[in-house]
Amino acid sequence: MHLNCVVNGEPRQVDNVWPGESLLYTLRERMGLPGSKNACEQGECGSCTVYLDEVPVCACLVPAGQAQGRRVRTVEGLAEATQLDPVQRAFLEAGAVQCGFCTPGLIITVHDLLRRNPRPTDEDIREALAGNLCRCTGYEKILDAVRLAAAESEVR
Amino acid sequence: MTTRMIGEPIPRREDPRLVTGQGRYLDDLGAGALQVAFVRSPHAHARIVDIDVTDALDVDGLVAIYTYEDLAAADEAGSSHLSEPLPLLIPHPDLTHPRTAYPLARDEVNHVGEPVVMVVATDRYVAEDVCDRIRVNYEVLPAVVGLDAAIEATHLVHPDIPGNIGAHMVQERGDARAAIAAAPHRLELDLEIERSASMPMEGRGVYARWDADDRTLRVYTSTQAATSVRAAIAAKLAVPIDRVEVIAPDVGGGFGVKVVHPWPEEVLIPWAAMRLGREVKWTEDRREHFISSAHERGQKQKVRVGFDDDGRLLGMEFQVWHDHGAYTPYGLIVPIITTTQVLGPYKPGAYRGEFWSLYTNTVIVTPYRGAGRPQGCFAMERTMDAIADYLGLDRTVVRERNFIQPEEMPYDHGLVFQDGRGLVYDSGNYPALLDKLKALVGWDSFAEYAEQARAEGRRVGIGLACYVEGTGVGPYEGAHVRVETTGEVVVATGLTTQGQGHQTMLAQIVADELGVPVERVTVTTGDTRRFKYAVGTFASRTAVMSGNAAALAARKVRAKALRIASEALEVDPSDLEIVDGVVRVRGVPSSPGAKTEIPLSTVAVLSNPLRYAFDAEAARATQFAVGGSSEEPPVAEDDEPGLEAVDYYSPPRSTFAAGMHAAIVETDPETAEIKVLRYCVVHDCGNLINPRIVEGQIHGGVAQGVGGALYERMVYDSAGQLLNASFMDFLMPYASEVPTVETDHLQTPSPLNPLGVKGAGEAGVIPAAAVFASAISDAEGFAITRMPISPSELFELRERFAAGEIPPLRSRSGHISGEGRFVRAKEDSR
């Protein structure tokens, strides 16, 4: 089947989409956007988190056909040209990245959290992040990054 | 002045790519490559009767189906060695009955998940549909699952290996049994640790390209040991090794599982690529990772100790039954580490360590972060708590009394460590670490807090554990450092990186040694095109091994730069320094263009006499541009062109890092849910290169420790099916489970290496199970002897405790007094 949707602001059309395939597969294998990662294919790890119509979802659990006519935003579409998003900058500055495999999904999750709740408590942060597995960092520096991004956006 | 980089918590060089989705991991490569899926054994133990592929042949997009017979035929037709078992990577004289798997099962399968048929197709969906249509007929054999069944040996995993025993090994210093028998007090503990696994977010994966014209094989693999994979592929596929390139791209975590090699897939995928003349790729899915890669931890242990009235260990006997799964490719590394590192910071009068490494029909067991140390630490620290309880002493006091003292360093345990070298601690200050830990967690005031909590109907407990970790094992690593004519510095080391920030850490070292800004240093790891001699990333060894190698190579480059500059500036090299990438005369203010300084980029140009000019810099080094004597060769006899050097670091033995953790937990009196209130770490890994990276390593290790203690386990049924082979039921901690980790550092430099560093990668995970067992025991009033522990299990223990089946502890935090014993001292029947 065909799929038309807007990905990172650009209208995209892909053909020969298998009806059972996930949006994650379509993004990675058919659209050349491998930034979103595949680590469990069952919505447990959050590595594939993308915005679908500005709502964060696990792309592995979205049938590609459901993206028809919708807007998708991935980690590749977060930075404006060469200007990193404040969340991306905070991840850099706080040392919140180790292997980086879970990072794209976490960045979308954090981006969404701070849009909804610009001044989250630690409890808010832990709850918001509780759909993204990270095996490297122990989350401590990711929490630092969220606090940092929140503080910086407050300054602006 | 160039800011000194070593010791600075600078942001990582790797991250701008990774936060923008530009990281390139294995599955991000090879768009358009053929895809592989495997038919894997659904049985834990079975004979393969017949493989029928008829129904699969007409699937659109199918390219090839391979079974063991194809490997055998290929071996016969050519000179490959794929029909032989995979290599035994680390042989050991006590591994009397080693066994490794065939790349594709030959006649028998020995665990669920063992590869039987390889399918190559145009995409993964097609490959999997083909797999579904292939019928393998099995004759199911009795499965040996769990250590009890392995020990009992009613059934055998391999019919020719009696008692399921792969290895039996004893190491002894002094006469431990006699020392225990003669001791005033004795205790005996039976302990158990269940299986867990590394479980990196990225599974394994291999992508191979064969260039038939160039006769070159390039293999990308998500590995911790690129150079060794290269050697294995060259040997197995009979390709000259200089025609094989192996590259570890961005790797999404390893934690040990990716140091095993060659995985069957690492030889099969390149083989298929060569055979088909096409690019071929395989990416492991999560279920495959659970049932086809490797696990660790599973052990049963028995500790017998004799001690004096002060709690000093006079003798210790430690027996371990180690479940190594179906095969032994990684030898005895894990149980050797358990039975040596069990000693931690202590010095028992006499010690006897003994293990049986046993076959079961389960996934292989190979090192997972900590690699046998968490089990050893668990045994020793449970023992320390037991002694403290028996004697009515504070748990920290008993530990203190058994510590090796700083002035006793280097301390020789008289045992052989996992690297075949002596177990000799190089440096450390354990009393100071304990003091720091007690202060950090507030050990002495906890009883008051516990009393208060108890009055409110809450159950809280405190626990601690100490460990010593042999890090930076040999034999060697090397590094290449080159200054380009642009002034950029490129560094390569052969070992690999899986997210530890090696590129940043090594850049900091080289920047300091050379006197260049860290931004100008670029580091490559795990690419055999760039560096061919290496061992791999494991045992917390990168900072120690490649760090020191990079420092040594950079020193050589620096010496050469100073020599060339001294000739150009006509000053003695000893009067020169390198600051911000400029060689200049010491004490003379910077003045670009003056005869007192010369940029490293120019030095690099001068180091390479040229015939041809291709840019302005090069023009300065061509034959009519440079002066000098026309009698001397442009490159002196003992010199080489280029501003570069290679050097290696090879230590006599491991360096020993140490640390101590404490936790405060609360257990729900009704639901038995366990909550971590605080987690404190003091840590000594010698000099810190990048404190932020070290902290990240500690945090990550603790998180895996929390997982291993409270959530993660591998649940096999008696038929050998893994019941929780997904992230839904193998419960790794989220941000909602991992506590804030409070840390403090001590820096006792290693005297063994130029940088004075020790490894830090595994430390965080080692004591966690022991710490939580200690804290939960304290909260509950009876000893926890088996980890991990779930609310369901704690509830069961409470029931047994209430029924009098488990003895109470004599003393608990916040309780005035108690009665009974940790474990009843048994009379020695011998």
Place this chain on the structure above:
Amino acid sequence: MEFLAPTTWQDALAAKAEYPDAVPVAGGTDVMVGINSGRLRPSALLDLGRVTDLTDWGLDGGYLRLGAAVPYRRIIEELKDKAPGLGMAARTVGSPQIRNRGTIGGNLGTGSPAGDCHPPLLVCDAVIELASVRGVRRIPVTEFFLGPKRTAVAPDELIAAVLVPPADGPQQFAKVGTRNAMVIAVCSFALALTPERGWVRAAIGSAGPVPTRAYTAEQFLTEALQQDGFASRSGRGDVALPESVVRRFGELVAAAASPIDDVRGTAAYRRHALSVLAQRTLRWAWESYRGRGDRCT
């Protein structure tokens, strides 16, 4: 495999009639797990995400009507006052990403014994509306679950809506899991209390082949409240429940479960934990009724 994407409810029902083995998909949080693993290969996927009738809630007679494709996130944000027990349960489902997508209809349709929404629906006497080209029928939620992953939905039917009577007293939901977040319940429990009318509803999840009401426990508590005059308005505000009543209630709830041993916990632990959850939720609900507790619904 076909991908059917109707935009009207009539088209959806027609599609389901034509392809009875089409698997309906809304949030995808269960269906796609099956497809990704290769376990599920239906002839067609029936996307309900574009049927706007299903994605809204409103009032319907005396009921709160939730379209089957209303996601957990909206239940939490918009309905936590109107359907408090359901709101609490929705909050414990999966992760934020799952709650953004997963729907109440999907939770019902999967029919897992561990479905978090089931116990609260059982205690508020919810009604499930099923529809097909043959017509519409409404069944009480107690008749919906037939066995593990088996429900009363006929092959040509779709779940249209869940009808929830408005809460007229405190409701509670609690679950025990091995992990804090993103965890399948070891066991779960919901309670609705309307002491004015002297009745109690209690339901158990993840401790038997289907989520189930604890009728004996309900009856015991109802009688205890009536006999001892707790339910009378005059007693409001100053009467604590006797511990013996609370404990007995817990015991009877535990006795109503038929749990098994599995990787998440033993049957004995599940019974024990259910008794604890029953007692806790009863105390909270009672406190809430008395207008004192901070866990007021």
